[in-house]
Amino acid sequence: MKKSSEKLPSRKLRSLETRKKLLAAGREQFIESGFHKTTIAQIIKKANTGYGTAYVHFKGKDDLLMQLMEEVMDRFYEIAELPFKPQSKQEAYDIIEKQASLFLEMANEERSMMQVFEEAIRLSDDVNRKWKDTRERFIKRIAQDIAYSQAHGLARTDVDHHLVARGWFFANEMYLWEIVKNEYGFTVEEIAHNLTAVYTGGIYG
Amino acid sequence: MKKSSEKLPSRKLRSLETRKKLLAAGREQFIESGFHKTTIAQIIKKANTGYGTAYVHFKGKDDLLMQLMEEVMDRFYEIAELPFKPQSKQEAYDIIEKQASLFLEMANEERSMMQVFEEAIRLSDDVNRKWKDTRERFIKRIAQDIAYSQAHGLARTDVDHHLVARGWFFANEMYLWEIVKNEYGFTVEEIAHNLTAVYTGGIYG
Numbered sequence: 001m002k003k004s005s006e007k008l009p010s011r012k013l014r015s016l017e018t019r020k021k022l023l024a025a026g027r028e029q030f031i032e033s034g035f036h037k038t039t040i041a042q043i044i045k046k047a048n049t050g051y052g053t054a055y056v057h058f059k060g061k062d063d064l065l066m067q068l069m070e071e072v073m074d075r076f077y078e079i080a081e082l083p084f085k086p087q088s089k090q091e092a093y094d095i096i097e098k099q100a101s102l103f104l105e106m107a108n109e110e111r112s113m114m115q116v117f118e119e120a121i122r123l124s125d126d127v128n129r130k131w132k133d134t135r136e137r138f139i140k141r142i143a144q145d146i147a148y149s150q151a152h153g154l155a156r157t158d159v160d161h162h163l164v165a166r167g168w169f170f171a172n173e174m175y176l177w178e179i180v181k182n183e184y185g186f187t188v189e190e191i192a193h194n195l196t197a198v199y200t201g202g203i204y205g
Numbered sequence: 206m207k208k209s210s211e212k213l214p215s216r217k218l219r220s221l222e223t224r225k226k227l228l229a230a231g232r233e234q235f236i237e238s239g240f241h242k243t244t245i246a247q248i249i250k251k252a253n254t255g256y257g258t259a260y261v262h263f264k265g266k267d268d269l270l271m272q273l274m275e276e277v278m279d280r281f282y283e284i285a286e287l288p289f290k291p292q293s294k295q296e297a298y299d300i301i302e303k304q305a306s307l308f309l310e311m312a313n314e315e316r317s318m319m320q321v322f323e324e325a326i327r328l329s330d331d332v333n334r335k336w337k338d339t340r341e342r343f344i345k346r347i348a349q350d351i352a353y354s355q356a357h358g359l360a361r362t363d364v365d366h367h368l369v370a371r372g373w374f375f376a377n378e379m380y381l382w383e384i385v386k387n388e389y390g391f392t393v394e395e396i397a398h399n400l401t402a403v404y405t406g407g408i409y410g
Contacts, residue, residue: 122327156406163391163399167376174375186368194368201361202407 019057021047023071026064031112035065035120062126069117069127072110073134079103080138084145089154089204096200100172100192107176108188114180139169146203155203168199224262226252231269236317240270240325267331274322274332277315278339284308285343289350294359294409301405305377305397312381313393319385344374351408360408373404 008016025047029038040061044054058064079102086092107114120127143165149155175191178184184191213221230252234243245266249259263269284307291297312319325332348370354360380396383389389396 159399159402160391160395163396164403166389167380167400167403170379171372171376174379175372184371186365190365191368194364195372197364198369198372198404198407200407201410202403202405205406 018049018053022054022057027068030116035116036123062124065120066130072113075106080141092149092154092204093200097192097196100196103172104179104188104192107179111180118180139165142169171195223254223258227259227262232273235321240321241328267329270325271335277318280311285346297354297359297409298405302397302401305401308377309384309393309397312384316385323385344370347374376400
C-alpha cells in the first residue's frame, strides 16, 4: 500500500482533477437541463476543459451519466448489502423494514439526479442496460437473504426465493420512481412500513 | 336499443370501416417496425386510404396507438374487474391467484402489441399518461377488493389498502413487462403462484 504522504505524479493528479471537474459539471448540467437536452459541449464548457481532454475521460454524454450513476448506485448497494443474519422473525422484519426505508429515503435525497437517471433509463439503451444490471445485483442479494431465512427455519420454504425476491424488489423500485417523480402523497415511512408488513407477513408468517 | 336488422347509413358505415382498416394497418405496421420507426404515412399507405380521411379518425401516430391500446386494455380491465366477494380466505386466495395468472397470461398472448406499448410508454408523453391512468384504474379496483376483505374480517386491518394495492400491482406490472420482453425464465403460472402466495399470506395470514 502507498503511504498517504507519497504524492501522485502531477500529471496523474491533474488528470484526476479534470475528471472530477467534468463529473461535477455534468451533474450540474444534467440536473439543469435533463438528460435528453444536455449536450457534451455544454458540460465541457461548464468544466472549462478542452474537447480532447474530456474525451480521454468519457466516451460521451451517456458514458459520463453512467459514471455519475455509479456513485449514487454505490450508496444503494451499501443498503442492499447490509448484514442479514437474523436470529428471529422479528429481527428479520426489523432489518427488512430498515432496508426498505433507507432505499426509499435515498431516492428522496438524491431526487434531482434520480430524475435524470429515470429519463436516461428510458431513452438510452446503454443506461437502461446499466440499470438492469443494478437491479439484478439487488435482487440476487435479496434472494440470498430469503434463502438464509429459509435455511434457518425463519421463512416458509414453499416459495421460490428468486421469484419472491424479484417481486419484492419490483414493488420497492416502482415506489422509488414515484417518490423520485413526487407523484405520490404518502411518506417514505408509511410506504416502507406497509410494504414490509405485507411482504414479511407473507414469507415469515 | 337499435334492432340489429336496422342498417347504419352507408356513409357512417364506410367511415367505421375506414377506421377499422386504419387500426388494423396500424397494428400491423407497429408490430413490424416498432413505435418509434413507424410513420403515419406508412399506416395510411398500408390501409389504402387518403391522408384527409385518416386525419378524420386519428390525430396522428400517438393517437392511433392509444386507440389500439384501449382495445387491449379493455381485456385487462375485464380481469381486474372480476367479481370479488370472497366468503373465506381460501376463496380470496383463489380469486387473486386466478386474476394474477390471467393478467400475466394476457401479456403473454398480446406480447407483440405489448412490446410496442412498452416502447411507446417510454417515448411518448401522451401514451405514458394513458398507461398511468390505466394503472390507477387497476390499483383503485385492487384497493376496493382489499377494503372489502378488511371489512369482512378476512384481511388484516393494520395496513393501508391503497398503499398495499399499489405495491401488489407494481410487482405484477414489472413481471408483466419482463414477460412481454421475454426476459425471464419462469412460467406465468410459477410467477403468479409465488407472487400470490406471499401477497395473500401477508394480508390474509
